[in-house]
Amino acid sequence: MAELSGVSVPRYAWPTQPLGSLGRWTGGGTPSKAQPDFWADGTIPWVSPKDMKVSVIAGAADLITEEAVRRSSAKRITAGSVLCVMRSGILAHTFPVAVTSVEVTINQDLRALTPREDVDPGYLAHFLRYSGRDILLTCSKHGTTVSSIEASRLDKYAVPIPPLNIQRQIVARIDELFSDLDDGEEELARAGADLATYRMSLLKAAVTGDLTSDWRAATPPAKSGADMLARILADRKSRWMSDPRNARKRYAEPTAPDPNHLPSLPAGWTWASLDQLSWAAGYGTSQKCATDGTGEPVLRIPNLRDGSVYLSDLKRSLVPLDLSESDYVAPGDLLIVRTNGSDNLIGRAGIVSAPLATPTHYASYLIRFRMTGDSARWRWIRAFTESAVFRASVLANIGSSAGQYNLSMSKLAAFPIALPPAEEMTIALDRWRAGELSFDIPATLAGSGALRQSILAAAFRGELA
Incomplete structure (x- = not known):
């Protein structure tokens, strides 16, 4: 097994290459806010770290104009490129990565890698997300006010590159499994809303006597x-x-x-x-x-x-x-x-x-x-x-x-x-606690995140192709 900065892959199946060699890197920039014609009625997505909360970038909160592209440091990034956040407070705990589905521009806190023809952007994005914790550990700058990634270190980060057809098989299988998880998380979110309503109803029943009406009828309190x-x-x-x-x-x-x-x-x-x-x-x-x-x-x-x-x-x-x-x-x-x-x-x-x-x-x-x-x-x-x-x-x-x-x-x-009465108070509190569902929605969702990492780990061990 070859060690890739903490990621193990079969050496015979997936030779590794430095990330920087897998395509063309492009940096970003911010068109001047003092130039209204750079921003008014813009149509070109200008991606910043706040947009990097999704895995696929199909737009952005801010749009710039053709004039801004011509006269500023903002460059066009083709669809199918991999965007990485390089400078942001979020890098204290997460390395955001996304693939562009449309042509975009980016600000100076991001870098974009447009992969070679033999590298699938979805495969590369999945690998970078899987390796996010290790990248933060090995590629972060130290002594800076805002968390940052050192570009030269990231360029050297080793990436296992199987044949293109294998990459695409892996992406298809990951996407299939992640889609099932997405459906489950949506169900959990709906269950969480129902559970909150149930708990409030149960609590109201406890503090108004409805929850202990049967006990009260069978056991009249002495005091x-x-x-x-x-x-x-x-x-x-x-x-x-x-x-x-x-x-x-x-x-x-x-x-x-x-x-x-x-x-x-x-x-x-x-x-x-x-x-x-x-x-x-x-x-x-x-x-x-x-x-x-x-x-x-x-x-x-x-x-x-x-x-x-x-x-x-x-x-x-x-x-x-x-x-x-x-x-x-x-x-x-x-x-x-x-x-x-x-x-x-x-x-x-x-x-x-x-x-x-x-x-x-x-x-x-x-x-x-x-x-x-x-x-x-x-x-x-x-x-x-x-x-x-x-x-x-x-x-x-x-x-x-x-x-x-x-x-x-x-x-x-x-x-x-x-x-x-004191005795009924105890009964009501005990029934309220016993009646509350012990199903922990946040913990289950956190477990879903861990399962995603397990799926990615299996993928890059060659178990999903």
Whole structure:
């Protein structure tokens, strides 16, 4: 077996040749934007890295004119050429390659190889995609601001070249198998949309009592949601009264939800507000944050997903915040997005379910409610804030000012949360989790990508011809 920069092929079947010898290379250029006649009413595709998300280039987002070709560095590239991205941030992880089905021009961040007559462009493109990771490893420039490929190294990259008829057989077989994968991925995408709808319906059934109606009929609970709420309110008041800082203060009863605008609940359930279910609430820091900040970690909107708090992409304040222990987030803290330029993000929530290894604060565009209770109740509140019922409250109370959407703390405090009896709460959460399909669409799609690489590997081992 011959080693081709990490790619193994049968030496006796497929002799190798340097990539640079397989045809004619052409570079690209950008016609002057100051020349309107280069761009106005253009008809010639001008391909840049943003167009290289497909395997076949039949057009481009930008078009230039015949005048631009005559008077600029942009050159015509014939159909059947192989385009490679040579300079772009995407080269940090992917080496985009595409074949042109029409005549195009390219910008300076691409190179085009018009293959010799004995080299099939589809075969060459498939091989370069298969070898993409190895090309990035062996041909990348180092020390540049933007990821780049060294042209002289790429020219020397070894490519196995079987006879033309074998190349075409390989391309036909790869295309056939990839077409089957494309069909499967389209089905997965449709299934993903159906699955999202199913999960939201299942969640709504859980938080409105529909999912446990049979259990409720067969097992009437000894204590109701109203009983639970009474205990919560008593514990809340006792906690407040025992705090020395409140010695000379008067206890303010929490805001209750407005019963005039709430749907009916199953027997034994009751409505409670976020204010009633929490013992404190407040805003976070407005201090700017950065990846290389020297202060405390600060939770931001990207850290709130699917009702949970994630620590990926965690940034720190630029300076230490001089916080007390109570300022740091702790298990049971519910964080809700209160202001943002996108209304889709308003009301996004995440609850801290376990202690964080490092003392961590939160940003000022989040509101923190410190929830009473234990992990079972926190799981319920997490589920409820992910439901369409909670989202309806958000949409009914959202405001806007100066291009920003917002939710005030007073409105959030009154948000209703359906509270079932403790035993039924556990049953509902267990059924919701059990009822959710475990089929992981993103992971399956990632597996499809790995299967494509396996097909290409088999092709260049000579197993598909």
